[in-house]
Amino acid sequence: xxxxxxxxxxxxxxxxxxxxxxxxxxxxxxxxxxxxxxxxxxxxxxxxxxxxxxxxxxxxxxxxxxxxxxxxxxxxxxxxxxxxxxxxxxxxxxxxxxxxxxxxxxxxxxxxxxxxxxxxxxxxxxxxxxxxxxxxxxxxxxxxxxxxxxxxxxxxxxxxxxxxxxxxxxxxxxxxxxxxxxxxxxxxxxxxxxxxxxxxxxxxxxxxxxxxxxxxxxxxxxxxxxxxxxxxxxxxxxxxxxxxxxxxxxxxxxxxxx
DNA sequence: ATGGTTGTACGACAA
Numbered sequence: 001x002x003x004x005x006x007x008x009x010x011x012x013x014x015x016x017x018x019x020x021x022x023x024x025x026x027x028x029x030x031x032x033x034x035x036x037x038x039x040x041x042x043x044x045x046x047x048x049x050x051x052x053x054x055x056x057x058x059x060x061x062x063x064x065x066x067x068x069x070x071x072x073x074x075x076x077x078x079x080x081x082x083x084x085x086x087x088x089x090x091x092x093x094x095x096x097x098x099x100x101x102x103x104x105x106x107x108x109x110x111x112x113x114x115x116x117x118x119x120x121x122x123x124x125x126x127x128x129x130x131x132x133x134x135x136x137x138x139x140x141x142x143x144x145x146x147x148x149x150x151x152x153x154x155x156x157x158x159x160x161x162x163x164x165x166x167x168x169x170x171x172x173x174x175x176x177x178x179x180x181x182x183x184x185x186x187x188x189x190x191x192x193x194x195x196x197x198x199x200x201x202x203x204x205x206x207x208x209x210x211x212x213x214x215x216x217x218x219x220x221x222x223x224x225x226x227x228x229x230x231x232x233x234x235x236x237x238x239x240x241x242x243x244x245x246x247x248x249x250x251x252x253x254x255x256x257x258x
Numbered sequence: 259a260t261g262g263t264t265g266t267a268c269g270a271c272a273a
Binding site: 013036061115201202205242 | 261265272
């Protein structure tokens with residue numbers, strides 16, 4: 001079973017790329033973030049014609065998440081219990097054997113800002129929800145844009161990013177709480193390599209200069225972590241025309257016999 | 259260089 005996550009930074013702009021990527025990669029599940037489209041304007045028909053079911057939780061201008069799935073999603077939940085407000089950043093669904101939680105963690109803007117406090121509160125609510133979902137679903141994946149580079153090896157220039165938003169100690173502790181709740185970082189089951197990135201700022205030719213961070217993640221429950229076959233960042237869409245600033249992350253699990 | 263670019267929606271604001 002192959003699952004993927006991609007912050008598309010406007011589904012309206014990126015829909016042709018997403019459909020082309022689905023056709024080329026054929027994942028079983030694709031979690032999208034920053035769709036930036038209200039539910040009444042979501043392009044559901046285009047996904048159905050591509051052979052996928054889709055559920056979504058969007059709003060005007062900001063945020064927005066969606067789960068695209070070969071198998072029909074069930075037990076859909078579009079709000080994070082205990083979240084500070086109703087921003088559309090969370091979507092859970094059961095897709096065949098997998099419980100899937102798609103997250104768009106708040107960016108946090110700057111360490112110490114109001115938005116930074118909101119981010120930490122949101123992540124604390126997420127950790128509580130992960131504990132609850134883990135108790136009910138042995139095959140759980142939590143994936144999306146976490147807006148946290150967990151360690152220095154996930155940052156192109158650790159000194160430049162030292163204690164800055166996306167790489168600060170409080171954010172890394174909030175991320176580690178998700179792992180301590182029982183999830184593993186699926187990419188780190190495959191490689192300890194430094195310099196694997198999923199996001200590059202649009203400014204300053206950051207992509208061309210290799211100035212990226214690994215902030216998009218696939219986290220998984222213990223039963224899945226023992227069944228990781230592959231995990232990679234697909235940089236091809238980031239190199240194409242009018243790209244999102246994020247690249248997709250794809251993970252494959254061997255579910256035979258489970 | 260307190261810079262730069264993109265998306266939303268047409269002026270800031272978020273990222």
